[in-house]
Amino acid sequence: MVLSIYDTFSRKPSAITSINGTVTMYCCGPTVYRDAHVGNLRTFLLSDLIARTIRLSGLNVEMIQNITDVGHMSDDFQEDKMLEQSKKEKIDPFDIARKYEERFHHDLANLNIIPAQKYPRASESIELMLEMISALIHKGSAYVGEDGTVYFDAQSFSGYGQISGNRLESLKPGHRYEYVEDGVKKFHADWSLWKPAGDRKAMIWDSPWGPGFPGWHIECSAMSLKFLHGHINVHVGGIDLRFPHHENERAQSNSITGTESVDLWVHGEHLLFEGRKMSKSAGNVVLLDDVIAKGFDPLALRLCFLENRYRSQMDLSWQSISAAHDTIKRWRNKIATWGTTQRIEIDPTILAFLENDLDTPRVTTYLRSVEKDNNLTDAQKANAFLYADQVLGLELSRIQIVQELTPELIDILEQRERARSSKNWSLSDELRLRLENAGLEISDSASGQSWSWR
RNA sequence: GGUGGAAUGGCCGAGAGGCGAGGCAAGGGACUGCAAAUCCCUCUACACGGGUUCAAAUCCCGUUUCCACCUCCA
Numbered sequence: 005m006v007l008s009i010y011d012t013f014s015r016k017p018s019a020i021t022s023i024n025g026t027v028t029m030y031c032c033g034p035t036v037y038r039d040a041h042v043g044n045l046r047t048f049l050l051s052d053l054i055a056r057t058i059r060l061s062g063l064n065v066e067m068i069q070n071i072t073d074v075g076h077m078s079d080d081f082q083e084d085k086m087l088e089q090s091k092k093e094k095i096d097p098f099d100i101a102r103k104y105e106e107r108f109h110h111d112l113a114n115l116n117i118i119p120a121q122k123y124p125r126a127s128e129s130i131e132l133m134l135e136m137i138s139a140l141i142h143k144g145s146a147y148v149g150e151d152g153t154v155y156f157d158a159q160s161f162s163g164y165g166q167i168s169g170n171r172l173e174s175l176k177p178g179h180r181y182e183y184v185e186d187g188v189k190k191f192h193a194d195w196s197l198w199k200p201a202g203d204r205k206a207m208i209w210d211s212p213w214g215p216g217f218p219g220w221h222i223e224c225s226a227m228s229l230k231f232l233h234g235h236i237n238v239h240v241g242g243i244d245l246r247f248p249h250h251e252n253e254r255a256q257s258n259s260i261t262g263t264e265s266v267d268l269w270v271h272g273e274h275l276l277f278e279g280r281k282m283s284k285s286a287g288n289v290v291l292l293d294d295v296i297a298k299g300f301d302p303l304a305l306r307l308c309f310l311e312n313r314y315r316s317q318m319d320l321s322w323q324s325i326s327a328a329h330d331t332i333k334r335w336r337n338k339i340a341t342w343g344t345t346q347r348i349e350i351d352p353t354i355l356a357f358l359e360n361d362l363d364t365p366r367v368t369t370y371l372r373s374v375e376k377d378n379n380l381t382d383a384q385k386a387n388a389f390l391y392a393d394q395v396l397g398l399e400l401s402r403i404q405i406v407q408e409l410t411p412e413l414i415d416i417l418e419q420r421e422r423a424r425s426s427k428n429w430s431l432s433d434e435l436r437l438r439l440e441n442a443g444l445e446i447s448d449s450a451s452g453q454s455w456s457w458r
Numbered sequence: 459g460g461u462g463g464a465a466u467g468g469c470c471g472a473g474a475g476g477c478g479a480g481g482c483a484a485g486g487g488a489c490u491g492c493a494a495a496u497c498c499c500u501c502u503a504c505a506c507g508g509g510u511u512c513a514a515a516u517c518c519c520g521u522u523u524c525c526a527c528c529u530c531c532a
Binding site: 012032033034035040041043044045046047048050076085165168169170171173174192193195220241242243244245246247248249252271272273274275276281282283311312313315316317318319321323324326327328330331334337363365366368369372373424427429432433436440445446447448449450456 | 459460461462463464469470471472479480481482483490491492493494495496525526527528529530531532
Protein backbone atom coordinates (compact mmCIF):
# COMPACT_ATOMS: atom_id res chain seq x y z
CA MET A 5 0.00 0.00 0.00
CA VAL A 6 0.99 3.60 -0.44
CA LEU A 7 -0.27 6.87 0.91
CA SER A 8 -3.64 7.96 -0.39
CA ILE A 9 -4.27 11.66 0.02
CA TYR A 10 -7.01 14.13 -0.80
CA ASP A 11 -6.46 15.73 -4.19
CA THR A 12 -8.00 19.17 -4.59
CA PHE A 13 -8.16 18.77 -8.37
CA SER A 14 -10.17 15.53 -8.49
CA ARG A 15 -11.79 16.23 -5.12
CA LYS A 16 -11.21 12.76 -3.76
CA PRO A 17 -8.48 10.82 -1.99
CA SER A 18 -6.02 9.46 -4.52
CA ALA A 19 -3.04 7.12 -4.28
CA ILE A 20 0.35 8.80 -4.49
CA THR A 21 2.09 8.24 -7.81
CA SER A 22 5.80 7.65 -8.28
CA ILE A 23 8.41 7.23 -10.98
CA ASN A 24 10.79 4.28 -10.57
CA GLY A 25 10.14 4.15 -6.85
CA THR A 26 10.63 7.87 -6.27
CA VAL A 27 7.93 10.42 -5.56
CA THR A 28 8.67 13.94 -6.78
CA MET A 29 7.29 16.58 -4.46
CA TYR A 30 7.11 20.33 -4.78
CA CYS A 31 6.14 22.49 -1.83
CA CYS A 32 5.35 26.16 -2.11
CA GLY A 33 7.80 27.83 0.21
CA PRO A 34 7.99 31.12 2.06
CA THR A 35 8.32 34.64 0.79
CA VAL A 36 11.29 35.65 2.90
CA TYR A 37 10.40 39.19 3.88
CA ARG A 38 9.33 38.36 7.44
CA ASP A 39 9.31 35.54 9.98
CA ALA A 40 7.08 32.58 9.25
CA HIS A 41 4.29 32.35 11.82
CA VAL A 42 3.00 29.07 13.21
CA GLY A 43 0.22 29.01 10.61
CA ASN A 44 2.78 29.01 7.83
CA LEU A 45 4.65 26.30 9.67
CA ARG A 46 1.56 24.09 9.76
CA THR A 47 1.66 23.90 5.98
CA PHE A 48 5.39 23.22 5.93
CA LEU A 49 4.79 20.44 8.44
CA LEU A 50 2.26 18.93 6.04
CA SER A 51 5.00 18.40 3.44
CA ASP A 52 7.12 16.72 6.08
CA LEU A 53 4.31 14.36 7.10
CA ILE A 54 3.70 13.40 3.49
CA ALA A 55 7.39 12.79 2.85
CA ARG A 56 7.86 10.76 6.04
CA THR A 57 4.78 8.64 5.33
CA ILE A 58 5.91 7.95 1.78
CA ARG A 59 9.27 6.78 3.11
CA LEU A 60 7.54 4.58 5.69
CA SER A 61 5.74 2.92 2.77
CA GLY A 62 9.11 2.13 1.24
CA LEU A 63 9.31 4.73 -1.52
CA ASN A 64 11.90 7.46 -2.01
CA VAL A 65 11.06 11.13 -2.02
CA GLU A 66 12.65 13.87 -4.05
CA MET A 67 11.42 17.09 -2.53
CA ILE A 68 11.96 20.71 -3.52
CA GLN A 69 10.80 23.83 -1.76
CA ASN A 70 11.20 27.23 -3.31
CA ILE A 71 12.34 30.41 -1.60
CA THR A 72 10.48 33.42 -2.97
CA ASP A 73 12.81 36.37 -2.73
CA VAL A 74 11.58 38.45 -5.66
CA GLY A 75 8.42 39.27 -7.54
CA HIS A 76 5.83 38.83 -4.83
CA MET A 77 3.82 42.02 -5.01
CA SER A 78 2.12 43.48 -2.03
CA ASP A 79 -1.37 44.71 -2.71
CA ASP A 80 -1.37 47.58 -0.24
CA PHE A 81 1.49 49.55 -1.69
CA GLN A 82 1.76 48.09 -5.17
CA GLU A 83 5.30 47.26 -4.29
CA ASP A 84 7.38 44.14 -4.01
CA LYS A 85 7.22 42.68 -0.52
CA MET A 86 11.00 42.33 -0.40
CA LEU A 87 11.64 45.95 -1.35
CA GLU A 88 9.00 47.19 1.05
CA GLN A 89 10.65 45.39 3.96
CA SER A 90 14.07 46.51 2.75
CA LYS A 91 12.97 50.12 3.12
CA LYS A 92 11.54 49.43 6.55
CA GLU A 93 14.66 47.78 7.90
CA LYS A 94 17.00 49.97 5.84
CA ILE A 95 19.04 47.06 4.55
CA ASP A 96 19.67 45.64 1.11
CA PRO A 97 16.72 43.53 -0.14
CA PHE A 98 18.97 40.52 -0.72
CA ASP A 99 20.19 40.77 2.87
CA ILE A 100 16.55 40.80 3.99
CA ALA A 101 16.02 37.65 1.97
CA ARG A 102 19.04 35.84 3.43
CA LYS A 103 18.10 36.92 6.96
CA TYR A 104 14.56 35.58 6.88
CA GLU A 105 15.55 32.56 4.83
CA GLU A 106 17.95 31.55 7.59
CA ARG A 107 15.27 32.04 10.23
CA PHE A 108 12.89 29.94 8.16
CA HIS A 109 15.37 27.04 8.18
CA HIS A 110 15.86 27.53 11.89
CA ASP A 111 12.10 27.21 12.49
CA LEU A 112 11.91 24.07 10.36
CA ALA A 113 14.71 22.50 12.40
CA ASN A 114 12.97 23.37 15.65
CA LEU A 115 9.84 21.63 14.40
CA ASN A 116 11.92 18.59 13.45
CA ILE A 117 11.03 18.95 9.78
CA ILE A 118 13.38 16.95 7.57
CA PRO A 119 14.94 19.36 5.03
CA ALA A 120 14.07 19.17 1.35
CA GLN A 121 16.82 18.14 -1.08
CA LYS A 122 16.94 21.63 -2.48
CA TYR A 123 15.66 25.11 -1.68
CA PRO A 124 16.00 26.95 -5.00
CA ARG A 125 15.76 30.74 -4.83
CA ALA A 126 13.62 32.67 -7.25
CA SER A 127 16.36 35.30 -7.62
CA GLU A 128 18.79 32.61 -8.79
CA SER A 129 16.32 31.09 -11.25
CA ILE A 130 15.70 34.15 -13.44
CA GLU A 131 17.23 32.46 -16.49
CA LEU A 132 14.84 29.52 -16.11
CA MET A 133 11.89 31.87 -15.93
CA LEU A 134 13.01 33.87 -18.96
CA GLU A 135 13.30 30.65 -20.97
CA MET A 136 9.84 29.59 -19.90
CA ILE A 137 8.28 32.98 -20.66
CA SER A 138 9.83 32.93 -24.15
CA ALA A 139 8.49 29.44 -24.70
CA LEU A 140 5.01 30.52 -23.58
CA ILE A 141 5.06 33.45 -26.00
CA HIS A 142 6.25 31.13 -28.75
CA LYS A 143 3.38 28.72 -28.06
CA GLY A 144 0.84 31.52 -28.14
CA SER A 145 0.04 31.27 -24.42
CA ALA A 146 1.49 34.66 -23.57
CA TYR A 147 1.79 38.09 -25.17
CA VAL A 148 3.70 41.31 -24.67
CA GLY A 149 1.49 44.22 -23.65
CA GLU A 150 1.92 47.79 -24.87
CA ASP A 151 3.69 48.74 -21.62
CA GLY A 152 6.28 45.97 -22.02
CA THR A 153 4.64 43.67 -19.51
CA VAL A 154 4.44 40.04 -20.58
CA TYR A 155 1.02 38.56 -19.76
CA PHE A 156 -0.23 35.01 -19.68
CA ASP A 157 -3.34 34.64 -21.82
CA ALA A 158 -5.78 32.92 -19.42
CA GLN A 159 -8.22 32.07 -22.22
CA SER A 160 -5.52 30.14 -24.07
CA PHE A 161 -5.68 27.46 -21.39
CA SER A 162 -8.97 25.60 -21.58
CA GLY A 163 -8.76 23.97 -18.16
CA TYR A 164 -8.40 27.23 -16.28
CA GLY A 165 -10.25 27.17 -12.95
CA GLN A 166 -10.44 23.40 -12.50
CA ILE A 167 -8.49 23.34 -9.23
CA SER A 168 -10.47 26.03 -7.47
CA GLY A 169 -13.83 25.63 -9.17
CA ASN A 170 -13.74 29.23 -10.34
CA ARG A 171 -14.88 30.04 -13.86
CA LEU A 172 -13.36 32.79 -15.90
CA GLU A 173 -16.75 34.52 -16.33
CA SER A 174 -17.47 34.44 -12.60
CA LEU A 175 -14.17 36.05 -11.78
CA LYS A 176 -14.99 39.05 -13.88
CA PRO A 177 -16.37 41.49 -11.30
CA GLY A 178 -13.32 41.35 -9.02
CA HIS A 179 -15.75 41.53 -6.16
CA ARG A 180 -13.57 42.15 -3.15
CA TYR A 181 -11.79 45.22 -4.33
CA GLU A 182 -12.84 48.01 -6.55
CA TYR A 183 -11.78 46.58 -9.86
CA VAL A 184 -9.45 48.85 -11.77
CA GLU A 185 -9.18 48.11 -15.44
CA ASP A 186 -5.56 48.81 -16.29
CA GLY A 187 -6.21 48.65 -20.00
CA VAL A 188 -3.01 46.83 -20.88
CA LYS A 189 -4.12 43.28 -20.33
CA LYS A 190 -6.30 41.87 -23.07
CA PHE A 191 -8.49 40.03 -20.59
CA HIS A 192 -9.30 40.63 -16.93
CA ALA A 193 -7.98 37.27 -15.72
CA ASP A 194 -4.61 37.50 -17.49
CA TRP A 195 -1.65 37.84 -15.18
CA SER A 196 1.86 39.14 -15.58
CA LEU A 197 4.83 36.88 -16.21
CA TRP A 198 7.38 39.68 -16.54
CA LYS A 199 7.08 43.28 -15.45
CA PRO A 200 9.15 46.20 -16.70
CA ALA A 201 11.42 47.84 -14.14
CA GLY A 202 9.92 51.31 -14.42
CA ASP A 203 11.37 53.39 -11.58
CA ARG A 204 12.62 50.36 -9.79
CA LYS A 205 16.38 50.19 -9.24
CA ALA A 206 16.89 47.07 -7.11
CA MET A 207 16.14 43.42 -7.88
CA ILE A 208 15.82 43.88 -11.62
CA TRP A 209 17.27 41.79 -14.45
CA ASP A 210 17.77 42.16 -18.18
CA SER A 211 15.35 40.35 -20.43
CA PRO A 212 14.34 40.22 -24.10
CA TRP A 213 11.56 42.65 -23.11
CA GLY A 214 13.85 45.07 -21.34
CA PRO A 215 14.98 45.30 -17.72
CA GLY A 216 12.41 44.13 -15.22
CA PHE A 217 11.43 41.41 -12.80
CA PRO A 218 9.34 38.22 -12.87
CA GLY A 219 5.74 37.79 -11.76
CA TRP A 220 5.12 35.65 -8.73
CA HIS A 221 3.48 32.59 -10.29
CA ILE A 222 6.10 31.84 -12.93
CA GLU A 223 8.84 30.91 -10.46
CA CYS A 224 7.00 27.81 -9.24
CA SER A 225 6.34 26.53 -12.75
CA ALA A 226 9.95 27.14 -13.77
CA MET A 227 11.59 25.65 -10.71
CA SER A 228 9.26 22.67 -10.24
CA LEU A 229 9.62 21.49 -13.84
CA LYS A 230 13.36 22.08 -13.91
CA PHE A 231 14.36 20.52 -10.62
CA LEU A 232 11.85 17.67 -10.65
CA HIS A 233 12.63 16.60 -14.22
CA GLY A 234 9.44 17.79 -15.91
CA HIS A 235 6.81 16.06 -13.79
CA ILE A 236 5.54 16.57 -10.25
CA ASN A 237 3.84 13.70 -8.44
CA VAL A 238 2.68 15.73 -5.45
CA HIS A 239 2.30 19.47 -5.14
CA VAL A 240 1.77 20.87 -1.65
CA GLY A 241 0.72 24.30 -0.45
CA GLY A 242 -1.67 26.25 1.73
CA ILE A 243 -5.36 26.38 0.84
CA ASP A 244 -5.16 30.09 0.06
CA LEU A 245 -2.73 29.34 -2.77
CA ARG A 246 -5.35 27.22 -4.53
CA PHE A 247 -6.49 30.38 -6.25
CA PRO A 248 -4.97 32.18 -8.01
CA HIS A 249 -1.44 30.92 -7.45
CA HIS A 250 -1.86 27.21 -8.19
CA GLU A 251 -4.46 27.81 -10.84
CA ASN A 252 -2.01 30.04 -12.68
CA GLU A 253 0.92 27.75 -12.05
CA ARG A 254 -1.00 24.83 -13.54
CA ALA A 255 -1.93 26.86 -16.62
CA GLN A 256 1.71 27.84 -17.15
CA SER A 257 3.21 24.39 -16.53
CA ASN A 258 0.65 22.48 -18.56
CA SER A 259 0.99 24.90 -21.46
CA ILE A 260 4.71 24.15 -21.49
CA THR A 261 4.57 20.35 -21.10
CA GLY A 262 1.37 19.81 -23.06
CA THR A 263 0.21 17.37 -20.39
CA GLU A 264 -1.00 17.40 -16.79
CA SER A 265 2.23 18.38 -15.04
CA VAL A 266 1.10 17.67 -11.50
CA ASP A 267 -0.59 14.42 -10.43
CA LEU A 268 -1.91 15.47 -7.03
CA TRP A 269 -2.63 18.91 -5.59
CA VAL A 270 -2.58 18.77 -1.82
CA HIS A 271 -3.70 21.74 0.26
CA GLY A 272 -3.39 22.31 3.98
CA GLU A 273 -6.13 24.21 5.77
CA HIS A 274 -5.59 27.33 7.74
CA LEU A 275 -4.68 27.65 11.32
CA LEU A 276 -6.90 29.94 13.32
CA PHE A 277 -5.98 31.69 16.51
CA GLU A 278 -8.78 32.95 18.71
CA GLY A 279 -11.16 31.87 15.99
CA ARG A 280 -9.66 33.98 13.23
CA LYS A 281 -7.14 33.39 10.51
CA MET A 282 -3.70 34.19 11.77
CA SER A 283 -2.57 37.35 10.05
CA LYS A 284 -0.76 40.56 10.67
CA SER A 285 -3.87 42.66 10.20
CA ALA A 286 -5.83 40.58 12.74
CA GLY A 287 -2.99 41.07 15.19
CA ASN A 288 -2.93 37.44 16.27
CA VAL A 289 0.38 36.32 14.81
CA VAL A 290 2.28 33.75 16.87
CA LEU A 291 5.84 32.78 16.01
CA LEU A 292 7.56 29.55 16.92
CA ASP A 293 10.00 31.62 18.96
CA ASP A 294 7.04 32.88 21.03
CA VAL A 295 6.15 29.29 21.83
CA ILE A 296 9.73 28.54 22.84
CA ALA A 297 9.95 31.73 24.88
CA LYS A 298 7.01 30.56 26.97
CA GLY A 299 9.02 27.51 27.93
CA PHE A 300 7.24 25.04 25.69
CA ASP A 301 8.95 22.35 23.68
CA PRO A 302 8.53 23.42 20.03
CA LEU A 303 7.51 19.84 19.32
CA ALA A 304 4.46 20.44 21.54
CA LEU A 305 3.25 22.64 18.69
CA ARG A 306 3.96 19.79 16.31
CA LEU A 307 1.82 17.47 18.42
CA CYS A 308 -1.00 20.04 18.47
CA PHE A 309 -0.97 20.05 14.69
CA LEU A 310 -0.88 16.25 14.54
CA GLU A 311 -3.95 15.97 16.73
CA ASN A 312 -5.96 17.81 14.10
CA ARG A 313 -6.58 16.82 10.50
CA TYR A 314 -4.50 18.77 8.06
CA ARG A 315 -7.65 19.40 5.99
CA SER A 316 -9.57 21.02 8.83
CA GLN A 317 -9.24 24.53 10.01
CA MET A 318 -7.96 24.30 13.53
CA ASP A 319 -8.12 26.71 16.38
CA LEU A 320 -4.89 26.95 18.32
CA SER A 321 -4.64 28.15 21.89
CA TRP A 322 -1.95 28.36 24.53
CA GLN A 323 -3.96 25.84 26.51
CA SER A 324 -3.72 23.21 23.79
CA ILE A 325 0.03 23.80 23.39
CA SER A 326 0.47 23.42 27.12
CA ALA A 327 -1.52 20.17 27.14
CA ALA A 328 0.57 18.82 24.26
CA HIS A 329 3.75 19.80 26.08
CA ASP A 330 2.71 17.71 29.09
CA THR A 331 1.71 14.78 26.89
CA ILE A 332 5.06 14.65 25.12
CA LYS A 333 6.86 14.79 28.41
CA ARG A 334 4.80 11.94 29.81
CA TRP A 335 5.35 9.83 26.70
CA ARG A 336 9.11 10.37 26.77
CA ASN A 337 9.27 9.41 30.43
CA LYS A 338 7.25 6.27 29.86
CA ILE A 339 9.23 5.21 26.83
CA ALA A 340 12.41 5.66 28.82
CA THR A 341 11.10 3.21 31.42
CA TRP A 342 9.71 0.80 28.81
CA GLY A 343 13.11 0.67 27.16
CA THR A 344 13.87 1.51 23.55
CA THR A 345 14.03 -1.37 21.12
CA GLN A 346 16.94 -1.98 18.81
CA ARG A 347 14.79 -2.83 15.82
CA ILE A 348 11.44 -1.24 15.20
CA GLU A 349 8.82 -3.60 13.81
CA ILE A 350 6.16 -2.41 11.39
CA ASP A 351 2.87 -1.62 13.12
CA PRO A 352 0.22 -2.25 10.44
CA THR A 353 -2.48 -0.36 12.34
CA ILE A 354 -0.46 2.84 12.51
CA LEU A 355 0.72 2.52 8.92
CA ALA A 356 -2.88 2.09 7.74
CA PHE A 357 -4.01 5.21 9.60
CA LEU A 358 -1.19 7.25 8.08
CA GLU A 359 -1.70 5.94 4.57
CA ASN A 360 -5.38 6.82 4.85
CA ASP A 361 -5.05 10.51 4.07
CA LEU A 362 -2.59 11.19 6.91
CA ASP A 363 -4.99 10.39 9.71
CA THR A 364 -2.63 11.54 12.44
CA PRO A 365 -5.44 12.25 14.96
CA ARG A 366 -6.27 8.56 14.90
CA VAL A 367 -2.63 7.66 15.35
CA THR A 368 -2.35 9.77 18.50
CA THR A 369 -5.63 8.38 19.83
CA TYR A 370 -4.36 4.88 19.13
CA LEU A 371 -1.12 5.61 20.96
CA ARG A 372 -3.06 6.77 24.00
CA SER A 373 -4.97 3.49 24.02
CA VAL A 374 -1.71 1.54 23.66
CA GLU A 375 -0.32 3.52 26.58
CA LYS A 376 -3.16 2.33 28.82
CA ASP A 377 -3.48 -1.24 27.56
CA ASN A 378 -2.48 -3.67 30.32
CA ASN A 379 -2.40 -6.59 27.91
CA LEU A 380 0.62 -5.26 26.07
CA THR A 381 4.22 -5.70 27.14
CA ASP A 382 6.48 -2.72 27.64
CA ALA A 383 8.40 -3.71 24.53
CA GLN A 384 5.22 -3.79 22.46
CA LYS A 385 4.20 -0.37 23.74
CA ALA A 386 7.62 1.10 23.03
CA ASN A 387 7.54 -0.37 19.54
CA ALA A 388 4.19 1.24 18.70
CA PHE A 389 5.34 4.64 19.89
CA LEU A 390 8.72 4.49 18.18
CA TYR A 391 7.23 3.21 14.94
CA ALA A 392 4.71 6.06 14.86
CA ASP A 393 7.38 8.55 15.81
CA GLN A 394 9.13 7.98 12.47
CA VAL A 395 6.32 10.09 11.03
CA LEU A 396 5.12 12.02 14.07
CA GLY A 397 8.66 13.27 14.61
CA LEU A 398 8.20 14.06 18.30
CA GLU A 399 11.59 12.64 19.32
CA LEU A 400 9.88 10.36 21.78
CA SER A 401 13.02 8.39 22.49
CA ARG A 402 14.83 11.56 23.46
CA ILE A 403 16.18 11.55 26.98
CA GLN A 404 15.23 14.70 28.83
CA ILE A 405 17.80 17.33 28.11
CA VAL A 406 19.72 18.09 31.26
CA GLN A 407 20.46 21.75 31.53
CA GLU A 408 23.13 22.93 33.92
CA LEU A 409 21.79 24.09 37.26
CA THR A 410 22.99 27.49 38.43
CA PRO A 411 25.03 27.52 41.67
CA GLU A 412 22.15 29.42 43.25
CA LEU A 413 19.67 26.68 42.41
CA ILE A 414 22.05 24.00 43.67
CA ASP A 415 22.29 25.93 46.92
CA ILE A 416 18.51 26.16 47.30
CA LEU A 417 18.17 22.45 46.58
CA GLU A 418 20.70 21.67 49.32
CA GLN A 419 18.97 23.99 51.77
CA ARG A 420 15.69 22.27 51.05
CA GLU A 421 17.22 18.84 51.52
CA ARG A 422 18.36 19.92 55.00
CA ALA A 423 15.00 21.51 55.80
CA ARG A 424 13.25 18.30 54.85
CA SER A 425 15.48 16.07 56.91
CA SER A 426 14.77 18.27 59.92
CA LYS A 427 11.07 18.24 59.05
CA ASN A 428 10.96 22.02 58.66
CA TRP A 429 8.01 21.80 56.30
CA SER A 430 7.23 25.52 56.03
CA LEU A 431 10.78 26.35 54.94
CA SER A 432 10.77 23.33 52.63
CA ASP A 433 7.56 24.53 50.96
CA GLU A 434 8.88 28.05 50.56
CA LEU A 435 12.07 26.80 48.94
CA ARG A 436 10.10 24.55 46.63
CA LEU A 437 8.07 27.52 45.44
CA ARG A 438 11.29 29.41 44.65
CA LEU A 439 12.64 26.45 42.68
CA GLU A 440 9.39 26.09 40.76
CA ASN A 441 9.40 29.77 39.86
CA ALA A 442 12.88 29.20 38.44
CA GLY A 443 11.45 26.57 36.07
CA LEU A 444 12.14 23.39 38.04
CA GLU A 445 9.72 20.67 39.01
CA ILE A 446 10.27 19.11 42.39
CA SER A 447 9.06 15.74 43.50
CA ASP A 448 9.51 14.25 46.94
CA SER A 449 9.56 10.55 47.63
CA ALA A 450 10.74 8.17 50.30
CA SER A 451 14.23 8.28 48.83
CA GLY A 452 14.42 12.09 48.94
CA GLN A 453 13.71 14.98 46.62
CA SER A 454 14.36 14.93 42.89
CA TRP A 455 14.01 17.62 40.27
CA SER A 456 13.60 18.14 36.56
CA TRP A 457 13.13 21.06 34.22
CA ARG A 458 9.57 21.93 33.38
C1' G B 459 -22.77 37.82 -6.55
C1' G B 460 -19.24 33.37 -7.45
C1' U B 461 -16.16 29.49 -5.07
C1' G B 462 -14.35 25.96 -1.12
C1' G B 463 -15.46 24.34 3.76
C1' A B 464 -17.70 24.02 8.78
C1' A B 465 -21.61 23.62 12.97
C1' U B 466 -20.64 17.71 18.36
C1' G B 467 -20.61 18.63 26.09
C1' G B 468 -17.31 24.09 30.25
C1' C B 469 -13.24 24.06 26.17
C1' C B 470 -10.60 21.40 22.02
C1' G B 471 -11.80 17.79 18.95
C1' A B 472 -12.59 11.99 16.36
C1' G B 473 -16.80 9.75 14.48
C1' A B 474 -17.59 4.00 9.75
C1' G B 475 -26.38 4.00 9.63
C1' G B 476 -26.64 -0.07 15.15
C1' C B 477 -24.29 -0.55 22.98
C1' G B 478 -22.34 8.01 23.63
C1' A B 479 -13.72 8.08 20.65
C1' G B 480 -10.07 10.70 22.97
C1' G B 481 -7.87 14.92 25.24
C1' C B 482 -7.93 19.42 28.32
C1' A B 483 -10.32 21.83 32.34
C1' A B 484 -13.31 20.77 36.70
C1' G B 485 -14.92 17.63 40.95
C1' G B 486 -13.94 13.14 43.98
C1' G B 487 -10.47 9.21 45.55
C1' A B 488 -5.47 6.54 46.05
C1' C B 489 -0.43 8.02 47.06
C1' U B 490 2.22 12.22 49.78
C1' G B 491 4.26 15.80 55.91
C1' C B 492 1.78 19.05 52.19
C1' A B 493 2.44 19.23 47.08
C1' A B 494 4.02 17.73 42.08
C1' A B 495 3.96 13.53 39.05
C1' U B 496 1.28 9.04 38.42
C1' C B 497 -3.06 5.88 38.81
C1' C B 498 -8.58 5.17 39.55
C1' C B 499 -13.62 7.34 39.37
C1' U B 500 -17.31 11.22 37.82
C1' C B 501 -19.23 14.88 34.30
C1' U B 502 -23.77 11.71 28.59
C1' A B 503 -23.31 16.33 23.37
C1' C B 504 -24.32 16.30 18.08
C1' A B 505 -27.30 24.19 14.81
C1' C B 506 -32.75 24.19 13.22
C1' G B 507 -37.10 22.04 10.30
C1' G B 508 -38.65 18.09 7.40
C1' G B 509 -37.70 13.22 5.01
C1' U B 510 -35.65 7.98 4.17
C1' U B 511 -34.96 3.68 7.66
C1' C B 512 -36.59 -1.33 12.31
C1' A B 513 -32.51 2.14 13.55
C1' A B 514 -29.59 8.85 11.73
C1' A B 515 -24.39 12.82 14.81
C1' U B 516 -23.79 9.88 10.25
C1' C B 517 -27.90 9.43 4.25
C1' C B 518 -31.53 13.04 1.40
C1' C B 519 -34.13 18.02 0.98
C1' G B 520 -34.60 22.81 3.00
C1' U B 521 -33.26 26.77 6.65
C1' U B 522 -29.96 29.45 9.81
C1' U B 523 -25.23 30.77 11.49
C1' C B 524 -19.93 30.79 11.05
C1' C B 525 -14.97 30.51 8.57
C1' A B 526 -12.03 30.96 4.25
C1' C B 527 -10.93 32.38 -1.06
C1' C B 528 -12.41 35.75 -5.43
C1' U B 529 -5.88 38.59 -8.69
C1' C B 530 -1.65 40.11 -1.11
C1' C B 531 -1.61 35.36 1.80
C1' A B 532 0.71 28.91 4.36
